Amino acid sequence: MTKKLIFGLTALASIASVVVSDTCRTIQDTTAIELDHPLSTDYLTENFEYWSTACSALKPSCILSPTTAEEVSTIVKTLRANGNTEKFAIKSGGHSPNKYFASIDGSPLISTRKLNEVNLDAASQTVRVGPGNRWVDVAKALDGSGYTPVGGRIGDVGVGGLMLYGGLSFLSAQNGWAMSNVLEYEVVLANGTIAKASKDHNKDLFDAMHGGGNNFGIVTSFLLQAYPIDNEIWAGYFIFTPDKQSQILAAIRDFTENYDDHPKAAIISTTVMPLDLVEAWLMFVFYDGQDPGDAFKQFLDIGPIANTAKKQSYASYLEANNFAAIRGFSYEMGTETTPLPAKTDVYVLDSYINFWRKTAKTLFATAGIIASIAYQPVPKRQLRIAKEKGGDLLDMDENYDYIVFEMNLSYINLPFDWDDKRVQDAMKTLYTGQKALIDGFIKNGSLPSIPHLPLFANDGNQGQDYWGRIKPEKRAFAKKVQELVDPDNFFRSRTGSWKV
Template identity: 50%
Template structure:
């Protein structure tokens, strides 16, 4: 009993000290005149409700800080240095990994007020702040005749998306979103504000393109502006029994990528007790109508719904927000698969799909569960375009076509966290084992298969993102140069080197 009491009192004192430090940070930042909100203010509660996953919103920060400039972010970082505590930075709140953009008890830095959208027609660039969602940016640019390479759902935030690489409907045409960044304005671990570009801090510039939150807090992105007019897009829906045709079609589309202006996401959905069993496709074409034949391999299967039409890019991204299921806990994980040959396609694609389907059927009793698998083509032309634009940490080669596969569960109650966690692990581990087995049998090519950090999909917190990057040594060296004390490594959660 005495040892128990000692442990109890020690833990109580530790918790008190942590709370006191957080409270001190909140007070010190408030004393600087910066915008700060605490519970139960409306702003605080609204921010906490603005996570895609309620599991993240359930974590309660001691306060929420709203810097409006890079210098204010710098001031916050300096206070955090002095108080030596854990913190988090939030952009759109899309990442479902708890603690990555959310925090219990510590300060949360919201980038909401860093919401600049400025088009410079002379340089053909757009300066955007990390506090924007992509629909905010496209709405602001609607009448300019230009766009930037960004997310495929309007409610996805800018911040984490870009430093994770950023897969876009425009990526086959223009590369990852990160390849389209001309400059990063970033607050470093020592609280200095620098501009990272191909000419200034070029090593940091490259590391930020796929390096996540390891190097600093980005306060602005200057991105290439691309011309755009009316686009075409929407959804096709198919019954669940169309799996063989759908899998064959996405394989063929990826290998024979018909047009760099085209983009797709192909998903299958299963819901609690098997009430819904469907395929939903997201289609995009950078033009008012796609040429004949671009999407025929899908439309020939016979969709039960086809709402694709000519519209503005903003309208499409805003419409795609329907895919966000509010009021649920999320887990998301990914795997990268080399494209199988036509001869082996049915076996390989079918095995991956069946692993998802069988695993998901095993948890359909979980309250409110929705299971989703998404197939996202990464054609060779995307890899070539990324390299032409200076490269990034992902460092794809064009030796093979690839498909990034996302697995997504949403469900209602945290009592099911363990069950869903086990199923999520079975999805990415099972897929990885299938890929390895097919490579050993010669049914899949050996290939470099990095994980994908951020976009519509994320790696799961249990996955080791950097272990799968062949640029990890470079990334680590840049981190050690710009954050030698491990400020972001030790004080924030995320995928760390």
């Protein structure tokens, strides 16, 4: 509460200058939709709830919090009425640090926080989930039910963005991407129509929304496949010293290649470097069951200096993982996708991290800088399952294993944005440099030659070309659907994020 109060007080000057927009005024005068003005407690609280303070620094003209698809439809129709050309943003959990993707300055923000249903139908093994939930909310609502959807790994991540751009899960090796397990989208289209999209109804729209982001409408609920899960799973963290780097990377390579031997196991391996402290490797470990057997033996044989893994509820683990969401900092995030090297070429994985380390150290003088890079396995079995369930716009070759990088630079945003450009430039150096390394390793034969390496948008930077890395035929298909459901480019011209 103190932190939020301090944030609110320091933001008063900029908030006071926000002009009430036409949309805000019309919604307030003609509807009962919840609307929060600048300086109100709910406005300050909701606008604070971004992972990056750079997004919180943007001040919407008002925050609209619809509770139904019908209210979202009313907002969309209002935004279209009488020559209204205001830009707007839609926010789920506020995880993306990309400004204007889910944040806005001087125009309306649509918060989905009250579109927060979690309704399990055990008979059909489905659960309907609102985009305003965070994944810990979903896990807590289902705790003890014996079921879970395929969702986020950090509890504080929002449902909406993760589902629309792919979603990696601790359950992905068993069930595909999170988006692979959507059975139906309820979505408000650009003309205000409330539509349902599934394999049996509006199928082209359904297919395009598997990785298509916010190009087609505002999702008001997801019907998800639910899977049995024990009341307790085995999970926690391993911590390693940096001198174990080569052993850890070799183990990550082997673990990814041999996922068929342990499909219920999952890892996220991250090296964290606060530039004024000691670097360390942090590994999230998860097993869908209570006894992992020897699934993590190669990592344990390396000798972690700490091991917190234990039996616990899925909800408690997702909530505990929130420590990874460092608040009070500005973020830059970027991603890249590399094919998995052969066992004899594991040096490739060392090269990526050595380049990351060299680049991050150029930011030594940046206030509060913390650099991290995560190695996230995407095994071929996950991609096979995704294709069996209908595929997606990423359309990765299921004959290969991959590693997806998540690279983060967080720092204290000082007055006058002194460090912003320096950090943004460093992130661009990171993601362009990693791409150059990958291309070079493919050229010299150290990596398999895979012409199609899409970006994992959940970790992407706004400077990266998401749609340029989608196969041309998939991009053309998505564009055709976009033109059909949004012929006058309402979402394309008035919201942020990557546009097809």
